[in-house]
Amino acid sequence: MNYPNGKKKPTVRKTSDKTNKSFSNRGMTLEDDINTTNNYYLAINKAVIHKKPTPIQIVNVHYPKRSAAVITEGYFKQASTTDYNGLYRHKHIDFEAKETKNKTLFPLANIHDHQIKHMELIIENGGICFLIIRFAAYDETYFIQAEKLISYWKEKLNGGRKSIPYEIIKQEGYLIPFQYQARVDYLAIIDKLYF
């Protein structure tokens, strides 16, 4: 662990904090923060990592004259892979990000079977695969290697616990440093673990 823990912050998000230029993370969703981080990595040509678009089942499209096509009926589909992937230092990067309001554990129900299967394939094929978990109550964001997530997932299948305790994540995960531009600077962890 490289960073101090336990500095508890209010659990209520304040949208006004979005314009706060301090190093506070309050008010931004994890997705916002990761997108900002990825844009920064791209801008400095450090990595090419993008969020995949949300998969949508399009049922009806209306084509008005002289204007853009409008989707008038669509449904959210469950993603079959993870949310983010890309390329860093010649390595394939693949990860999922989850935020929880739970203060004591991360429920494994947040991750689907096919996502675990996908993570196994990424590892087998030589990619770097992980999960980013934010505990909103503590404003702490952790990097968990997919290998560890998969092992807890398999314990669950064999009748084990249905969650990973916060204390275990603190021990086995890596607190992701918060930087002004790289708000979730997960490549700092990857540098230490894989290079």
Add this chain to the structure above:
Amino acid sequence: MNYPNGKKKPTVRKTSDKTNKSFSNRGMTLEDDINTTNNYYLAINKAVIHKKPTPIQIVNVHYPKRSAAVITEGYFKQASTTDYNGLYRHKHIDFEAKETKNKTLFPLANIHDHQIKHMELIIENGGICFLIIRFAAYDETYFIQAEKLISYWKEKLNGGRKSIPYEIIKQEGYLIPFQYQARVDYLAIIDKLYF
């Protein structure tokens, strides 16, 4: 060139051919063929390559009681990257696929500036990047390395031609073999070029 060219086929697509179990490719779109190919690669654990979902700007969502959320207003957004990416033999794979009805050339207007920029970044960061072009009139599908596409793109910016002639694609590209399950077996080309 490993495969015979010039076996002209009808330009009209027959949807009834979709159930044809021969080695003919007629009636399937390039996207269908690539998705089938990627599913096959996944099934035999050869590669983990997926099409990214179409990016959609969601404007309105309706939440009916006791049923799934319905998107009632959405718009297609232009993709900022390429359509497909993934992992093969520890290498990051990234490509775009385009089908043309043109018999003599591939119009460069089919590729956007930001896609070219993305391709440059993938190459700089150690990925394998390319374009798959199908000439529907000839039922021929070619693999063009992104480096070559980028060089034609830059010539265009400097006042050069706005397309790549079919004859050049035949010379500088690689005809992708058509297999029953791997309908667009582009990994066969990657094996030869990069491994």
